[in-house]
Every structure is written in C-alpha cells, then in structure tokens.
Amino acid sequence: MSNRNFQSDNVAPACAAVMAALNEANEGFAASYGADALSERLQRLASEVFEKAVTVFAVATGTAANALALAQLAPPFGAVYCHETAHIVTDECGAPEMYTGGAKLIGLPSADGKLDMGRLQAAIALALDMGVHHVKPAAVSLTQATEWGTVYRPAEIAAISAFAKEHGLGVHMDGARFANALAHLGCSPAEATWKAGVDVLSLGATKNGALCAEAVVFFDERLAADFARRRKRAGHLWSKMRFLSAQLLAYLHEDLWLENARHANAMAAALADGLRSLPMARLLQPVEANELFVALPEAAVAALERAGFLFYRWPYEGLVKAVAIRLVTSYATQAADVEGLLASLRSVGTVTA
Amino acid sequence: MSNRNFQSDNVAPACAAVMAALNEANEGFAASYGADALSERLQRLASEVFEKAVTVFAVATGTAANALALAQLAPPFGAVYCHETAHIVTDECGAPEMYTGGAKLIGLPSADGKLDMGRLQAAIALALDMGVHHVKPAAVSLTQATEWGTVYRPAEIAAISAFAKEHGLGVHMDGARFANALAHLGCSPAEATWKAGVDVLSLGATKNGALCAEAVVFFDERLAADFARRRKRAGHLWSKMRFLSAQLLAYLHEDLWLENARHANAMAAALADGLRSLPMARLLQPVEANELFVALPEAAVAALERAGFLFYRWPYEGLVKAVAIRLVTSYATQAADVEGLLASLRSVGTVTA
Amino acid sequence: MSNRNFQSDNVAPACAAVMAALNEANEGFAASYGADALSERLQRLASEVFEKAVTVFAVATGTAANALALAQLAPPFGAVYCHETAHIVTDECGAPEMYTGGAKLIGLPSADGKLDMGRLQAAIALALDMGVHHVKPAAVSLTQATEWGTVYRPAEIAAISAFAKEHGLGVHMDGARFANALAHLGCSPAEATWKAGVDVLSLGATKNGALCAEAVVFFDERLAADFARRRKRAGHLWSKMRFLSAQLLAYLHEDLWLENARHANAMAAALADGLRSLPMARLLQPVEANELFVALPEAAVAALERAGFLFYRWPYEGLVKAVAIRLVTSYATQAADVEGLLASLRSVGTVTA
C-alpha cells in the first residue's frame, strides 16, 4: 500500500546512504567531542561545497542550529527581524529567546512568506528613533524555502542583506529546507548564500534524508568565535561526534542532498499539477519547493482524513467555504503516493459534485 | 593490535545491539516528535525497569539531560548543591546556569567525590540565615558513580535525600555512569534511585554502548510538568525521535546495560589488580566502577604516552614525585587492552628500577 | 513664563508632599532592606486603599515593576499577550524578556490601545493547537490607562480576566497611569483591579508626583512567592528602603494620588476642548486620561516646535497631509500652560489660513 503521510518531511526514515555511513562510522575507538577524523573531513567537504573556507558545526536539530546561530548575531538586548510565520517565531517554543538570553524576534507580515523590505525598513527606522528604550537591531533571519513553500531568489536575498549590513545587522538563513530551495533555483550553494550576503546558514539535513543532523555554517570565521562553547553549554556537543559528522558527510557527498531534494520537489510539482486539474482545489501559494498549501471544501478534507491521509489543517485567513491544508513531500515520497492522494480527492469530487 | 585508548568510555563505538536497533527503527514513515511507537514503548520499558510508573524523556547528551533536569528543580534564584568536582560544575561550560536561567551551583569539597553531609548542612544553614540576599536552596545533585569512580551506597543517598527533603530541596542524580554504579552495588534500579529518595535521574547510555542517548527519568510525574516544552525550547526534541528511543530500548532490553557495565567494571578491576602489584603505582581512590585514578612517577607516565597510550593527566593535590592520571574502561575494553597497559608499565618499571 | 514641556508626565519634578515625606524619612538610623517602620506601614496603607490584604513591593521604576511582575506569572517558555503598542513590548528594551528568562510577548493590534478579545481568543487557540512547539500561554497584560490614553471599563477588564483564567493565564495590569485611569472611572481601586480579576498591578507613582517610586501590588499572596528574591536578584531592593516607602506612603495618603491625577486629567480635558475648537486639529483618540493624540498640519507642528513647545511626533498610519503628535499633561501642568499652547496654535492657524 502506498504511503499516505503528508504531514511533514520529517516523518520519513533516513535514506540508505546516510544509514550506511552511520554504520560505517561505528568502527573502533575515536577521539571524542569532534576531534575525530570524520569531523575534520566535514570541514573540508563543506568548504568545497560552498567554494569558500567555511566553519561548520554539526548539531542534531534545526531548532538548535537556528537558536545557536542567532545567539552569535544578537545580544540579549537585540532584535531579530523575520517573517511573522517563521519557524523561529512560532514553532521553537522560544528557543531563540533562550539562546540569545532574551532577544526579541520581530515578525513582519507578507503574503508569500518572504521578508517585506518596506516593513523591514519601517521597523528599523522605528528602532533607531526610539534609541535605548527599544531593543537594538541586530539581525535578520530569512527562511529558505519559506514557511509558505516559496523560494527567495538570490537577488532578493542580496537586497535584504545589503540593507541589513548598512545598519550593522547580521544575516541568518534558516535553511531547514535549503536543499529544496537550491534544487528549485538551480544556482550554486555559494550564490544562494554568502555571495548574496548571508553570514550564517542553518543547513538542514534531517528533513531531507538524515536521521538527526543539521549544520551551522559560518561564512566568516570571526562570526564563529566562541560558538564551540555555546554549543557545548547548550548540550549540543556530542561526545561521539563522529555519528553526526558521518551523516552530514554522506548527505553532502556527490550531491545526494540535491538529488533527494529534487525528488521531493518533483513529487510536490506532480501533486500541484494534479490539484490544479481539480476544480474544487485552489493552490494558495506558488509551489516552488516541497510544500503545498491548498484550499479545499471541508467535505473533501474530511474525506481525505477518513481515508487515512495524514496532513495538517493550516490557518489561512479569508477563505470562504473552504479550509486550507498543508501537504509536504520528501525524498521518500513515491509517485504512487501522490497519485493515491489525487485519486482519493477525485473520487470525493465525484461524490460531492 | 590492542586498543590503547583509556581516555574515556565515550571513545568507544556503539555496541552491536544498539546499532542493530537503530537500523531496525529506520523502516517506513513514523509520527514525529515522539508520537511514534518506539517512544511510547520506552515509557513502558523504563517503568518496568524502575518498578514504578516513571516519566522518561530521551535526549542526545548527558549535559542536556543534567541541565534540563536541574531546570525543573531550581528556579533562576535557586542554589544547587553538589560536589566541587561534579561534571555539572566543571565540565558543562555552564549548561546548568543556562538552562536554569542563572541558578548557582555550590560545589562542596570531599576526598572521595561524594557529597559531604556536614558541608551540606552548613551550606544550607548559611543560606537560611542570609534570607533574601542569598540564592534559595533548591536541589542537591549527586553523581553516581562519582567523578572519582566511587559509588554511593543506597543508604548514603537516602540520608542526603532525607535531609534535602526536610528543607524542600529536590534530589537529582547525574547517572552518566549509573549502570556502572548499579553493577557494582548489585541492587535494583529502584533501590538505587527513588527508593533512596532520588526525584530525577539523568540515566546515561552513551558512555556504555549507545551512539547518543540519555534519558531523563522522573519518579514523580508532577516534577515533569512542562519538561516537554523545556526540551523543545532547548532544541533537544528530535523530529525523528524514534532514533533516540530505539537506542534506549535496546540499552534497557534484557539487561544489556548491566552486562555492558559489568564488563567495563571487570576490566577496571583487572587493571586495578595489576596496578596494585606494581610498587611504583598507587591507586588514589577505591575502584568501584570503571574509572581509575593512579599516581605514577612522571617517567612512567611519559613512557606510557610515548607508547601510544591515551589517557588524561589529572589534577590531584599533595602528590610528591608523582603525577596522577585517570584511566577509563568501557564495555569495549578487552582483557588484552588491560594487559597491554600493565605490560607497558611493568617494562617501564624494570627500566627505571 | 509658562511651562512648554508636554513630552511626558515624567518631566515634572516631585510634588511637594512627596518631597516633604522624603525629608521627614531622613531621620536617624533605620533597619535596612525593608525592615523599617515606613515599609511596614506601606503594607497596611496599601491594604486599606485596595480594601484587601495585599502584598506590596516598592521599586524605583515602572520597567522594573512590570518586568518583575511578569516574571512571577510567565515561565521562560511562556507567552504574555498584550497590545502591540504596550510599553512592555516597545519601550522597555526587552526587560520582560530579561526578567522572565526569555518569555515571548505577543502583541495584538487594535485601534484604541485595548486588548481585542477576538484576537486574544485566536492567539490562545493557535497556541493550544500547536502544543509543545509553541510557547505556553501564561499571562495577559493590560495597560491602564492604555498607550493611546484610553481607559478600560471594569467590565472590559473582567471579561478579559474571565477568559484568561479559564485558560490558566494570570492577569497583569501595567498601571503606570493607573491613577489617571481611576480618576476618570470614578470607581474604587478595588473595582478597577482585583474585583475585575487583576492578579498583580504595577502601580505607578513617578509620573504622577513621586521622584522614583512604583509599587508591585499582589492581590493574592501566593502569587508573590519568592518575589522578594527576584527583586533582590535584580538589584531593585534598596538598602535604605525607607526612602522608597516614604514616597508611596505620601502618594497614597489622603488621596493625594487621585488629586494629582484629577488635575492632570482636567488639564488634558481643557487642552482637548481647546483643540476641538480648532478646525485644523483632529483628536485621534478619546481623551480619557492625561495623554492626547492630535493630528495637525505639518506647518502647525513645526510652528509649535519653533515656539519652544516640547512633545513627541507619534507614528500613526493613514494620515493625509497631517502629522500626529502626543501631548501629555501632569499634576504640575498649569491652566496657563494649556492656554499657552492653544494660543500658539491659534496664531499659527491665523497665519496659515
């Protein structure tokens, strides 16, 4: 039977190559806390991938990666500007506040999940006007792909980065689905990050084939100062670090990450195509990565649920006689899974018509 | 060639049973964030092991387990009393301070690594006397086995717990090497913990055969309130939680943890026996678990280092013409490894004699 | 010459009665840290004023009062719901985040500065739906009078409090201008606070005649547990506490606070009346306390500035050919000051007409 779980890309298992690398790493004694050979190799491989000498720190979760990265950029009395739907605002139970020692996340609205330049400018102007009474502008955080499944173009990133830097702000990218964005853009990792002004990237792997691995990538080693202590202090330095590094090595090896992402994106595109052919369905956002937001009649959503499909109902203002749902594909989603969902919807359509 | 790494028990790979469980868990789609079947099973197995309905939270590192557990017991204005050499004081880069929001660890001295009751009583009396000017006594933290490789008897734990509870303090046990302590004591997990007054246990697995798994075990579910949010907020909730739970399930299954620990302890005992027969060596502490602290002539230590043995020189006051080193065995240490080290020392002895 | 400073009520000096009390308190030796006779008397007087046995803690600033009060209600992983323009959100440089250890302030919009019940309900529903991934709803904070100079009716407070308590949230009131609100309402302090469900009040005095005094008033002593340590830990426990208590005693004595507030409100009302008679001016909010928000032509605002009047230009969306300014009156504002500003504006009107 086909898989009916479209809740998230994190419901998939680890992919075969990552698992093989993990087993291979489990051989003999190795220096702990990152002094092992695999961890050293990771620094080199990441530098090749990004065409620059980067400083990489592996951690097990995206929340840790984001919160640790932001703590490097924002002091406790600082402000981090991001989209109002950003994962760091709504889904991390205050991890950035914990790690920064209480910095404030200032969420700005926009329809497509991307940071709105006008809103950002206004927010910075207000802060400067208020001086010591207001938190100090410290960083912007961009989610790539965004929480609405859209993808920033390098030029969009560059524009925001340029403005941020004029005002002394650091630029963080939450790349939980960076591979999916990159697969969509077709540009190089460098072009999508440091060449567009990104200072530090949370590079996700877990949602795209790893068990539990993300990398915090600094494009300027000065920004990484004392990061090692922050990671240790947060309990995110593994003693058997080789098992984190092994996952990331396999992930970045010979473009596995991009292959996985391309597949996930292709499944999302197929799903989008199918949905477009259904009169009752309306895509709420462009489908550029591996997330779809669809408005459907309540009866259709309920029918999918009864049929055992798993997904989230999603808050979306302004819908009339419809509810929004989110569907996520992954490297492990199969064409048959997509077809299964579409078929189920079509049969609902017939019945409810 | 035999293994010459005695730096720590965390330089060993994961044991076969844990690795097999990990591979087995990597099958199909599963609910994320701990709603999977393995994570549910872990609650039941842990409750069986401890003969009580416990509440268990898996995390990847011991520092995370300790810091999260202490955050449940100590408010930001609280004091945690522990041994001055406790891992939480010296080796976690301030993780307990971070997680508690700034509570103070008050380290008390003693020769054998165990909390000294008289010192504890004096410290609490001082705090009560100073009132609002001093941090509020909130918890004691016991390390089992201790940082000096010694093991608390259940009656010792019970005496400290009783005093702690008279004054409203919670009792935490840092059980990074709890299995080694238990193997030494020969009592039940229950007798070594909640029956002796322990409220929350950091149950280590990584040093004893896992890749990256520790469990925070609450013996009273009321103390676990909101812990799930603390873990999430710290970035320690894995999306693919099945991979943490699988390790712990294998670890606790059919006494694997105790078997591994018994082996490690036996290797330490064999090493201790061999050292006792060497006139130049002096054991600085009773060898009750899997850590040995040995005073040796500088020449002997240097010779071991030259021979490729790995271990830490250890601070120890009062030595004359000798230096202290720490040797750690693990489930993966072989009799030949122990014999190799002893042989090397004996040859040094011959030469330097 | 008349006073031309309408920037804030905190530009005024201390009133005579408060200053006299301060001088009187400076007599002889007195127990430190609040064990003096004046500090004890303050507890009794506050209990009389609020018709209930309250627990009162004096501090020097409103930011301290708010942040300390919120730290009692919200854990580090908690959410505090308030108006998006609340002082705690925009003007305290992140003090609530610092004191709570990183709780999140969730600012909700509305036109009149009051918390919108529908927005609050939606925000709580979202949090409950997201579970552990989202911060935990912990408190609401109401500003009385609001940042827009409007005043909550007791029934409005009661409705929000009732909803908050259904969901386990505490209710904080930022009463930096509580006396002005009370003077407007004409009800008792009890009716405006605990009888309407308020748990803890930041009772302002500095803006209304004190040098530097605010009181955190708990209406349920259980909520005040450990507050004394929080205050000490924040450096807000004075050694010579008598000088804080003396100010608050004078402030609450024989309704001085209400007299001062009535005067400030009357000056605001007079100013509002005068502005209503000017065709070029438009009041942007009802004038219920001692703050006025007025839309004026840029030329008029510039003319006032040139004439030496001091006030803030205020962000206000949607104005056409006009700018908004804020004018604040205080106990020290005189009728001549008001008349001076109106006369200046009238002369501008003549010139520009």
Place this chain on the structure above:
Amino acid sequence: MSNRNFQSDNVAPACAAVMAALNEANEGFAASYGADALSERLQRLASEVFEKAVTVFAVATGTAANALALAQLAPPFGAVYCHETAHIVTDECGAPEMYTGGAKLIGLPSADGKLDMGRLQAAIALALDMGVHHVKPAAVSLTQATEWGTVYRPAEIAAISAFAKEHGLGVHMDGARFANALAHLGCSPAEATWKAGVDVLSLGATKNGALCAEAVVFFDERLAADFARRRKRAGHLWSKMRFLSAQLLAYLHEDLWLENARHANAMAAALADGLRSLPMARLLQPVEANELFVALPEAAVAALERAGFLFYRWPYEGLVKAVAIRLVTSYATQAADVEGLLASLRSVGTVTA
C-alpha cells in the same frame, strides 16, 4: 541617647549635603532619562575626580552596579574570578548570574579577603586546559575595601590586573566602600583604579551618605558600549534621572565622599583601639576601613545584644570558646556611640571576670 546600631553603614540616613542637593534638584521641568543638566554635569565631575575622561552611569543600588558592570565583561559562557566571600557571590541572590545570562562566579579562598594570586593562576590554568568544556575566563572582580575590611594596595591591584590582562580578562572593582579604602590609602582615585589596571568600578555612595546612588565608572569608553541599553533593560534607568545624578554630584563635590569616609574610618579605628585594650576581645583582621571583625566570648556578645546593640554574628572558622561579630561604622557614627559600645563591653568584662 547614643546610637547603638553597628549592623551596617546602610542603616544611617542620607547626609545633609546630599539631601540638600536632592531638594535643590526638585525644581521645574527637566528632560527625562538622563538628558538633564545635572546628569551631564556628573560626567564632567567624575572625569575631573578620576583625572581621565570616564563614562559614568548612575544606578540606585550596588547590586545593580556590580551586575551590570560584570555583564559588560563576561559572556554567558564566561567565568568571573573573585574572593569566595565577595558580595557578588554570597549576597546578591545571583544578580551577576542574572545579568550576565548565566556566567559562573568562581570564588577563591584567602584569609584576608583579597584575591590570592596563586589560586587565580591555578584556576585560569585549569580553565585553559579544559577548553570548551569549561567556562571561559572573562573577568576578575576585586572588592575594595574587601569583605573583611582590608584594603588592597595599588601595587596589589596592579599585579592582579597585569596577570588578568595577559589572559584577556577584564578587571572589575566592587567599590561599595571605595571611599573608605581610598581614605585609608591616601592615594588618588586614579592611582587606586585605572592606573592600577581597573577597567570598571562600581563606585558606592549609599553606604557613605547617599540615599540610593552608585555609579558604574568605565575607564575605557569602548567597554561601555551598549551599557545604556543594559541599564534600561534592567529597569535601572530612572525617568527622573536628575535625582540620581544630584546625589552623586553632591557626593563627589569638594571631597565630601572622602570626608565622610575618613570619619567612618576614624570611628572604626577608635573602636579598634578600644577593643585592643580589652583582654577578652581579639581583632580577626587588620582594621583598615570601616568594618571590624572581633572574636568575643559568647557571654559578652549576648550582653551586648541584651543592651540593645545591633550587629551581626559572623561565620568564622576555628574559634574556640568565642564567637565572631562584625561591627560597622559610618559617616554618621559618633564618638559617643563608639564609647558606648566599649563601655558596655568593659562592664561585661568586669562582671564576667
């Protein structure tokens, strides 16, 4: 009747000159938050006093001054080295931990209350050896006069500062009783601070004649970066800042602070002289400032208490048949007060002899 309160120098009222300045400052409207004329004048006066362009921030309490100053020097993952009896360790309920975001205070023992260079060197060496697992050495904090009433010589401060700076640590001085130390030393404020390597001074005034005023003095403005936001965020920026600045202006004006301190020291010296003539009394420390630590028979201490004298019994190890008490004099202590206490003790001696 003479004053019998020797508990602390903070039980005294404010001195006449400070009170007069406060009343004088209460005239007319003034810009808030430190933009007033008195606050500007304070910067100039402090720079004259210290013979250097200093950056000064006034706050109301010593705990706030210390915690804010340390937050500038130590990151959350940092270590602050100080004497084990330092006020910041034992008497501030964890304020430094709160303000630094969880830095660790490492208290080192010594008999006379001064930081022991050997202990400091060993502690730094240990930290460097442990690397990322240990908190990062960030600052030393010296208390002047010390908690045992002794006074660092400039050369002693310079030696510690030099070592600290070699290792990149900042140097903080807790000068709650700096005036008393300076009065003892007879050197210039500059010689006792920045010329000896001090980076930031908490300059106390409250214990020596103010109502509620301390100054954080930075000797290098770069170290003061963002301090204004830290102060605001902590609720320690007064809106009516003129009332803090006025106190400090009066305090530093024409050496009032030194006069007050000289008087307090002279009273302590007189008390010490009297005690030395009593066979039953033993001074436990050199009396260099305004605190005395005396060992007396229990009967004598009890008799003093019965006679209405107020003071603290003080922990002191190693006494036989005696208890230690602390006696503190202030600018307000009179010769008759000292004589009263000595007379009471002499009469006890007669009776118990």
